[in-house]
Amino acid sequence: MNEDLDQLMADLKLKRMRRIIDEELAKAEKDGPSYADF
Structure with missing residues (x-):
């Protein structure tokens, strides 16, 4: 996660x-979003 965003939160x-x-970023990196999701 971006350090600025983490600090703001x-x-x-x-x-x-x-x-x-x-958790969601880790899941997205593992699964890889499909083009259908876009």
């Missing part, structure tokens, strides 16, 4: 959102 106390974004 930390400042706004969005701990759960930070965790969800990390």
Whole structure:
């Protein structure tokens, strides 16, 4: 995740959102989005 985005979410106390974004980014990297999803 982008360090600026991570810091902003930390400042706004969005701990759960930070965790969800990390999980979703890892999942997307593993699965690779299909063109049908676009």
